Amino acid sequence: MSESEVKNLEAMFDARIARDEKIEPKDWMPEKYRQTHIRQISQHAHSEIVGMLPEGNWITRAPSLKRKVALLAKIQDEAGHGLYLYSACETLGISREELYEQLHSGKAKYSSIFNYPTLTWADMGAIGWLVDGAAIINQVPLTTTSFGPYARAMVRVCKEESFHQRQGFQIMMTLANGTPEQKEMAQDALNRWWWPSLMMLGPTDAASVHTEQSMKWKLKRKTNDELRQQFVDQTVPQADLIGLTIPDPDLKWNEQTKSYDFGELDWDEFWQVVKGHGPCNKDRIAARVNAWENGKWVRDAAMAYAEKQSNKELEKAV
Amino acid sequence: MKNWPLWEVFVRSKNGLEHRHCGSLHASDATMALENARDVYTRRMEGVSIWVVPSAQITASNPEDSAELFEPAKDKAYRHPTFYELPDELKHM
Amino acid sequence: MDKNLVQYIFGIADNALILGQRLGELCGHGPSLETDIAMTNISLDLLGQVRSYYQYAAKLIGDEATEDTIAFLRKERDYKNVLLVEQPNTDFAYSITRQFLFDIFHLLLLEELQNSSDATLSAIAKKSIKEVSYHTRFSSDWIRRLGDGTEESHNRVQTAMNDLWAYTDELFHQTAADKAMVAEGIGLDVSKLKEPFYKKVSAILEESTLETPQLEYFQKGGKQGIHSEHMGYILTEMQFMQRTYPNMNW
Numbered sequence: 261m262s263e264s265e266v267k268n269l270e271a272m273f274d275a276r277i278a279r280d281e282k283i284e285p286k287d288w289m290p291e292k293y294r295q296t297h298i299r300q301i302s303q304h305a306h307s308e309i310v311g312m313l314p315e316g317n318w319i320t321r322a323p324s325l326k327r328k329v330a331l332l333a334k335i336q337d338e339a340g341h342g343l344y345l346y347s348a349c350e351t352l353g354i355s356r357e358e359l360y361e362q363l364h365s366g367k368a369k370y371s372s373i374f375n376y377p378t379l380t381w382a383d384m385g386a387i388g389w390l391v392d393g394a395a396i397i398n399q400v401p402l403t404t405t406s407f408g409p410y411a412r413a414m415v416r417v418c419k420e421e422s423f424h425q426r427q428g429f430q431i432m433m434t435l436a437n438g439t440p441e442q443k444e445m446a447q448d449a450l451n452r453w454w455w456p457s458l459m460m461l462g463p464t465d466a467a468s469v470h471t472e473q474s475m476k477w478k479l480k481r482k483t484n485d486e487l488r489q490q491f492v493d494q495t496v497p498q499a500d501l502i503g504l505t506i507p508d509p510d511l512k513w514n515e516q517t518k519s520y521d522f523g524e525l526d527w528d529e530f531w532q533v534v535k536g537h538g539p540c541n542k543d544r545i546a547a548r549v550n551a552w553e554n555g556k557w558v559r560d561a562a563m564a565y566a567e568k569q570s571n572k573e574l575e576k577a578v
Numbered sequence: 579m580k581n582w583p584l585w586e587v588f589v590r591s592k593n594g595l596e597h598r599h600c601g602s603l604h605a606s607d608a609t610m611a612l613e614n615a616r617d618v619y620t621r622r623m624e625g626v627s628i629w630v631v632p633s634a635q636i637t638a639s640n641p642e643d644s645a646e647l648f649e650p651a652k653d654k655a656y657r658h659p660t661f662y663e664l665p666d667e668l669k670h671m
Numbered sequence: 672m673d674k675n676l677v678q679y680i681f682g683i684a685d686n687a688l689i690l691g692q693r694l695g696e697l698c699g700h701g702p703s704l705e706t707d708i709a710m711t712n713i714s715l716d717l718l719g720q721v722r723s724y725y726q727y728a729a730k731l732i733g734d735e736a737t738e739d740t741i742a743f744l745r746k747e748r749d750y751k752n753v754l755l756v757e758q759p760n761t762d763f764a765y766s767i768t769r770q771f772l773f774d775i776f777h778l779l780l781l782e783e784l785q786n787s788s789d790a791t792l793s794a795i796a797k798k799s800i801k802e803v804s805y806h807t808r809f810s811s812d813w814i815r816r817l818g819d820g821t822e823e824s825h826n827r828v829q830t831a832m833n834d835l836w837a838y839t840d841e842l843f844h845q846t847a848a849d850k851a852m853v854a855e856g857i858g859l860d861v862s863k864l865k866e867p868f869y870k871k872v873s874a875i876l877e878e879s880t881l882e883t884p885q886l887e888y889f890q891k892g893g894k895q896g897i898h899s900e901h902m903g904y905i906l907t908e909m910q911f912m913q914r915t916y917p918n919m920n921w
Contacts, residue, residue: 316699316700321908321911323912324743325725325738326921333715339707340621342704431921554762556702558817559703560823560824561817561820562610563581565817566816582703604703605705610705613709614709621712
């Protein structure tokens with residue numbers, strides 16, 4: 261294919277997206293589009309399944325039967341989300357094997373928030389409220405992204421995610437309205453999860469390399485800083501409602517912009533955690549690597565059995 | 579390493595409706611595919627019937643005929659058209 | 672309050688509680704994402720059944736008892752689950768074998784319990800049968816896959832089966848409460864489930880090219896509240912929040 265032919269295809273491709281048409285797996289697409297989507301969708305998928313681990317930590321210690329089943333159901337949803345997203349990613353011509361390889365080797369990233377430890381029951385509330393809250397803000401715009409399988413997966417994910425956020429907030433509310441010890445537990449969790457949740461929305465616009473391309477392909481509707489502002493503005497009143505204090509001495513309502521001014525994030529911490537130096541990075545990856553490698557004999561057995569069975573069928577037919 | 583093949587999942591969520599494609603998953607055989615589909619795709623609604631089909635068995639039409647220049651005409655190297663339809667009665671979030 | 676009925680309920684529900692707890696440990700660590708979802712589903716089903724049983728027991732006990740006081744605040748001796756469900760998740764073969772052996776028994780139990788003259792127990796059993804039928808199918812299918820899979824999987828599942836076999840006999844012991852309930856037409860005689868259990872299990876083991884273990888001596892004690900060493904640790908984790916922060920709402 262000549263360079264001009266490719267440029268022509270790219271122009272047609274961009275026009276389709278501008279018209280709000282969906283790109284489907286069998287459509288022609290620029291290689292960059294394919295690679296960008298593989299990267300983004302897979303990171304999203306990795307985040308879901310790694311995200312199962314900090315919450316999975318508290319299944320056996322949930323303080324009531326009702327909370328135990330709700331937590332299990334939430335984590336199960338996350339596994340399901342991982343599945344939808346891996347499936348969407350695989351349509352771009354990459355196998356599940358390769359995707360796991362990228363995660364396990366550190367080549368692919370996942371949301372840095374999951375590198376923080378869950379130390380108390382209140383962390384379950386904070387994660388649902390803040391982490392799922394930030395995730396929803398990121399995810400709702402993606403329901404209209406240009407790549408069909410990704411958009412449709414996001415519709416399904418978003419529907420389930422809102423239940424997660426409500427559940428998390430309800431846990432915080434119960435604690436905040438409980439005994440002084442419980443309120444303290446909730447405040448402590450908020451103190452530890454607030455800043456990492458703001459960091460979830462990504463580096464500042466100035467430090468963000470992919471923004472323009474992502475906007476064109478409808479992978480992004482707003483910039484990271486815009487999303488971060490949206491998150492702060494929606495969350496502060498929620499904290500006020502249950503009498504918890506956002507751990508930011510610089511947080512202040514700005515009457516001009518009709519939004520909250522907030523303090524500077526520790527970007528050094530952000531980049532260190534992204535690079536692999538967060539409290540739990542090694543443990544999270546080790547857990548996933550172990551699960552996959554220890555499970556190899558199981559997967560191999562299932563395939564061997566399936567082959568034997570289908571051979572038996574063939575013999576019967578003959 | 580033996581990889582579990584990919585399967586497409588179709589669910590009839592209520593008596594009277596047709597089966598709708600709702601996604602895909604990996605399984606080593608049809609029985610497992612059915613069990614997994616039941617666990618993954620009918621968690622929130624009473625699925626009445628599930629079909630699973632190996633993705634490799636699906637023949638897909640070409641998106642544009644003029645794309646014959648770049649792709650073989652009857653392409654069995656199928657990449658699944660994963661799409662999720664939402665039943666009308668479910669609320670938006 | 673009919674103490675025997677309450678104990679009878681514990682004898683059934685505590686199994687689901689401890690097994691549900693063991694399955695909860697596996698979340699995020701399964702051999703595949705799809706298997707993870709499946710095992711968690713089973714855990715959810717079991718814990719749902721537990722809640723129904725304990726809510727009923729709480730009503731019978733009265734005196735501010737709740738599903739949670741029953742689940743989290745008893746002493747080890749007062750849990751009446753069998754030893755089988757306490758056994759650890761040594762590897763996937765152990766988890767599936769434990770599940771399989773329990774599921775075959777559980778389904779037989781529920782098929783009888785649905786005929787109980789106690790309306791609540793009968794209703795719980797009827798609802799649970801649908802779920803446990805699926806559990807049984809799932810675990811049996813996996814026994815077949817592992818038994819007739821690769822040499823490695825065959826050896827692993829045979830090892831697990833040989834080890835866990837020692838805990839099967841206890842399923843068919845009757846406690847004093849069991850006998851009292853049988854007399855009232857509420858409970859079923861679990862000793863009668865022994866033959867059909869071993870018959871069903873052996874058939875599936877044969878299909879799976881596995882050997883049926885031949886044991887002369889079996890372990891017991893769970894039904895009397897004398898548990899394995901695992902139980903203390905299971906309860907420590909499970910009860911931690913309720914013990915550390917007593918009398919609070921969650």
